[in-house]
Amino acid sequence: MTFIPLNGGLGVSVACTGTSARGAFPSLSNGMRADMVAITNTGTDVIFVALGDSSVTATTSCMAINPGTMFVQMPTAGSSAAPTYIAGITGGGSYTLQATLGNPVTG
Numbered sequence: 249m250t251f252i253p254l255n256g257g258l259g260v261s262v263a264c265t266g267t268s269a270r271g272a273f274p275s276l277s278n279g280m281r282a283d284m285v286a287i288t289n290t291g292t293d294v295i296f297v298a299l300g301d302s303s304v305t306a307t308t309s310c311m312a313i314n315p316g317t318m319f320v321q322m323p324t325a326g327s328s329a330a331p332t333y334i335a336g337i338t339g340g341g342s343y344t345l346q347a348t349l350g351n352p353v354t355g
Contacts, residue, residue, distance in 0.1 A: 249319070249352050249353070249354055250352070250353040250354075251284065251286055251319060251350050251351075251352060251353075252350050252351050252352075252353055253286070253348045253349070253350040254276055254280055254282055254348075254349045254350050254351070255274050255276065255277070255280075255349065257348055258274050258348070259273070259274065259286075259346055259347050259348035259349065260272060260273055260274065260334060260346070260347050261344055261345070261346045262334060262335070262336050262344070262345045262346075262347075263342065263344055264291075264295050264306075264336035264337055264338050264342065264343050264344065264345050265337070265338060265341075265342045266337065266338060266339070266340060267337065268305045268306045268307070268335050268336070268337045269306075269335065269336060269337070270302075270304055270305070270306075270333050270334065270335035270336075271333065271334060271335075271347075272302070272332060272333050273285075273331070273332055273333065273334065273347065273349055274349070276349065281325060281326040281351075282322050282325060282330070282349035282350060282351065283321065283322055283325045283326075283350075283351045283352065284319055284320065284321055284322055284349075284350055284351060284352050285299070285319075285320050285322055285334070285347050285348065285349055285350070286317055286318075286319055286320075286347065286348045286350060287313050287317065287318050287319075287320055287334070287345065287346075287347050288316070288317040288318075288345070288346040288347070288348075289313045289314060289315050289316060289317075289318075289343060289344075289345060290315075290343060290344045290345075290346065291315055291338070291341065291342075291343025291344065292315055292341075292343070293315070293338060293339065293340070293341050293343065294312045294313065294314055294315075294338070294339065295312075295313045295336045295337070295338055295343055295345050296308050296309070296310040296311065296312055296313070296336065296337050296338070296339075297310055297311050297312075297313050297334060297335065297336050297345065298310045298311070298334070298335045298336075299320075299322075299323060299331035299333070299334055299335075300331050300332075300333055300335070301331070301332055301333060302332070302333055304331070304333045304334070304335045305335055306335035306336050306337040307337060308337060308339055310335075310337075313336075313345070319352070322349070334347045
């Protein structure tokens with residue numbers, strides 16, 4: 249699979265610590281739809297991630313993102329219910345989470 253980032257690769261970075269932090273995804277141009285999000289953990293330990301609206305909060309029971317990049321299908325992609333925020337928390341330490349909206353290309 250190849251990942252094609254939207255908005256020229258512009259995403260959101262969130263400084264994650266032992267307290268949940270969130271950031272808003274950038275707005276997409278008219279008609280653009282993000283089917284995936286590339287989530288990069290720049291640290292050396294797991295970051296726990298949640299997707300949602302402006303009140304989303306991550307806990308250590310959320311999706312675990314190991315160091316490196318993980319590609320995640322965007323829930324309810326293209327609808328008004330699609331996530332507009334990402335939140336992250338660590339079990340300890342301080343790491344950066346970076347998320348970029350995009351679409352997969354197969355072939």
